[in-house]
Amino acid sequence: MNLAGLTIDAVRSAVTERTSSAAALAEAFYAKIESDDPKIGAYLILSKERALAKAAEIDRLAEKGEELPPLAGVPVGIKDVLVTKGVRTTAGSKILGNYIPRYDCTAVARLEAAGAVVLGKLNCDEFAMGSSNENSAFRPVHNPRDLSRVPGGSSGGSAAAVAADMAVATLGSDTGGSIRQPASFCGVVGLKPTYGRVSRYGLIAFASSLDHIGPLAKTAKDAALMLRTIAGRDPMDSTSAELPVPDYVSELDKPVKGLKIGVAKEYFGEGLEPETRSAVEAGVQKLANLGCEVVNVSLPHTKYAIPAYYLVATAEASSNLARFDGVRYGFRVKGARSLSDMYRRTRDEGFGAEVKRRIMLGTYALSAGYYDAYYLKAQRVRTMLTRDFEEAFKKVDVIVGPTCPTPAFKLGEKVDDPLAMYLADIYTVTANLAGIPGISIPMGVSKGKLPIGMQIFGKHFDESTILRVAHAYEKAV
Amino acid sequence: MKVTERDVAYVADLANLELSDDERTRMVRDLNSILGHVDSLSELDTTNVPPMAQVSDRYGVDESKQGTERFAYASREDVHEGLRKSFPPEVALANAPDSDGTFFRVPKVIER
Numbered sequence: 001m002n003l004a005g006l007t008i009d010a011v012r013s014a015v016t017e018r019t020s021s022a023a024a025l026a027e028a029f030y031a032k033i034e035s036d037d038p039k040i041g042a043y044l045i046l047s048k049e050r051a052l053a054k055a056a057e058i059d060r061l062a063e064k065g066e067e068l069p070p071l072a073g074v075p076v077g078i079k080d081v082l083v084t085k086g087v088r089t090t091a092g093s094k095i096l097g098n099y100i101p102r103y104d105c106t107a108v109a110r111l112e113a114a115g116a117v118v119l120g121k122l123n124c125d126e127f128a129m130g131s132s133n134e135n136s137a138f139r140p141v142h143n144p145r146d147l148s149r150v151p152g153g154s155s156g157g158s159a160a161a162v163a164a165d166m167a168v169a170t171l172g173s174d175t176g177g178s179i180r181q182p183a184s185f186c187g188v189v190g191l192k193p194t195y196g197r198v199s200r201y202g203l204i205a206f207a208s209s210l211d212h213i214g215p216l217a218k219t220a221k222d223a224a225l226m227l228r229t230i231a232g233r234d235p236m237d238s239t240s241a242e243l244p245v246p247d248y249v250s251e252l253d254k255p256v257k258g259l260k261i262g263v264a265k266e267y268f269g270e271g272l273e274p275e276t277r278s279a280v281e282a283g284v285q286k287l288a289n290l291g292c293e294v295v296n297v298s299l300p301h302t303k304y305a306i307p308a309y310y311l312v313a314t315a316e317a318s319s320n321l322a323r324f325d326g327v328r329y330g331f332r333v334k335g336a337r338s339l340s341d342m343y344r345r346t347r348d349e350g351f352g353a354e355v356k357r358r359i360m361l362g363t364y365a366l367s368a369g370y371y372d373a374y375y376l377k378a379q380r381v382r383t384m385l386t387r388d389f390e391e392a393f394k395k396v397d398v399i400v401g402p403t404c405p406t407p408a409f410k411l412g413e414k415v416d417d418p419l420a421m422y423l424a425d426i427y428t429v430t431a432n433l434a435g436i437p438g439i440s441i442p443m444g445v446s447k448g449k450l451p452i453g454m455q456i457f458g459k460h461f462d463e464s465t466i467l468r469v470a471h472a473y474e475k476a477v
Numbered sequence: 478m479k480v481t482e483r484d485v486a487y488v489a490d491l492a493n494l495e496l497s498d499d500e501r502t503r504m505v506r507d508l509n510s511i512l513g514h515v516d517s518l519s520e521l522d523t524t525n526v527p528p529m530a531q532v533s534d535r536y537g538v539d540e541s542k543q544g545t546e547r548f549a550y551a552s553r554e555d556v557h558e559g560l561r562k563s564f565p566p567e568v569a570l571a572n573a574p575d576s577d578g579t580f581f582r583v584p585k586v587i588e589r
Contacts, residue, residue: 100572102564194537196532197537209530209531209532235551235553235560236560236561239531239533241533241537242537242538243537303517307518310511322492326574327574327583328573328581329573329574330572330574332574332575337584338584338585339584339586340493341584342583345495347492348495348497351494353503356494356500359494360492361511363488364484364508367491379528379529380521380528381518381526382529383526383527383528384523418511419510419511460532460536461536
């Protein structure tokens with residue numbers, strides 16, 4: 001079976017019609033990973049035993065001619081910030097290098113219950129902190145479209161695995177753009193759902209009010225199939241919403257004619273590379289050709305999103321990462337003189353430079369004398385950014401713009417300049433602060449053959465409409 | 478310069494981080510660069526704007542309900558075994574760097 005371009009439905013029919021077994025397909029993906037991944041670095045850990053057991057279970061069902069579940073035999077990869085029972089989970093960090101979880105993340109459990117085969121755990125920036133995947137404690141990921149370039153981050157492994165046909169679809173996490181930005185850099189589809197749409201149970205926390213789990217896939221339909229499987233209330237996450245989950249797949253083919261597409265000038269300003277601008281403008285024109293009405297909107301506080309985001313995110317991170325102290329799990333430094341010495345040296349050796357930088361910034365923003373000026377101020381600006389979207393969505397159904405200001409940059413290019421790295425997230429952090437859903441879809445390539453992504457924002461809990469627009473666009477090109 | 482070496486040492490202490498001299502120097506540079514950018518927030522008048530700590534208290538909930546009523550679906554009776562059974566000690570301790578089989582073991586807490 002040709003693995004390139006393989007979609008969820010194609011896998012399910014092959015397994016149902018028994019033109020391929022789920023086990024043979026899993027083996028084919030492992031062979032592909034073995035031959036291609038050494039130069040890409042998408043996978044950190046392979047879960048072969050677990051994958052082949054699941055595949056055998058699906059094959060037994062297929063042999064008996066039973067109705068197969070929606071993701072039957074679909075080989076998926078999981079970002080290594082999602083815990084997997086009995087399968088090592090590192091969050092890309094040395095401090096969790098030997099951690100073996102005792103329970104499964106809800107989203108992973110739901111994928112497996114729907115028949116998916118978990119191939120392994122995917123490389124990422126340490127604790128999902130980064131925009132290039134260079135902050136992995138183990139190894140950087142190379143962009144499959146151009147190995148000298150980054151795949152984006154922090155879900156760099158998740159995007160690269162889909163782009164290089166080393167998984168049919170993957171799960172990532174998105175705190176400030178970590179699904180959409182790598183999807184854009186690698187030329188795949190990446191969806192960040194609404195906050196509360198997907199349970200965060202089993203996601204190793206970075207910034208709890210901004211963290212989301214979502215799918216990366218080859219098509220909008222596959223993203224819809226993945227989202228339908230993982231979405232919905234989970235009693236293990238009190239912030240998961242008590243709302244029914246629509247059938248995203250059956251809603252894909254509803255017409256887009258007459259939908260109002262918002263275009264915000266703030267997303268086409270200074271810093272946006274001309275090639276990316278023209279690609280996204282061409283994308284907007286294509287939507288207009290499909291009968292959508294293009295409406296100008298304003299999101300006036302956009303330029304304050306990065307500073308507000310980096311204060312809120314790091315403040316929450318400094319609190320969440322306090323749990324890594326070498327007592328209950330993970331790495332512990334040897335030969336400590338006292339408990340406090342053990343804590344400090346364990347954290348110093350266990351965490352990488354970017355994680356320490358964010359813990360420091362967050363602790364500073366929360367410390368006495370700075371709390372009001374930094375943390376509280378950022379939370380007030382978060383309200384203003386959210387109100388920007390509320391106002392805009394009174395006029396339009398979706399808002400369309402670039403996912404990133406530039407295509408993928410070179411490995412090493414921004415590694416010594418944290419501020420330049422943070423500014424790469426300028427168009428994505430707003431959706432995390434407001435909690436609205438956003439999807440990045442491929443929008444052609446630059447002259448240098450690098451993928452360009454277009455981002456579509458929707459109203460809270462209206463993933464259906466952004467998936468429908470993405471699907472209509474895909475069909476049209 | 479807003480953040481000095483002394484500030485960095487103080488914050489590292491709060492955050493339980495032991496930073497080397499090199500790390501401390503770099504941290505002064507990086508924090509000042511980031512905070513310089515963050516300063517643009519002071520251009521905004523936020524006097525009457527409420528702070529926003531959460532998304533889920535505003536969206537995806539029944540807004541006609543107030544306070545704890547709004548989140549009644551997320552609460553349950555206080556019971557001995559909750560949503561999931563507690564791990565037995567050997568499972569809870571399996572990832573511990575050091576334990577005696579019943580408790581986590583750590584270096585001495587009180588320094589003389």
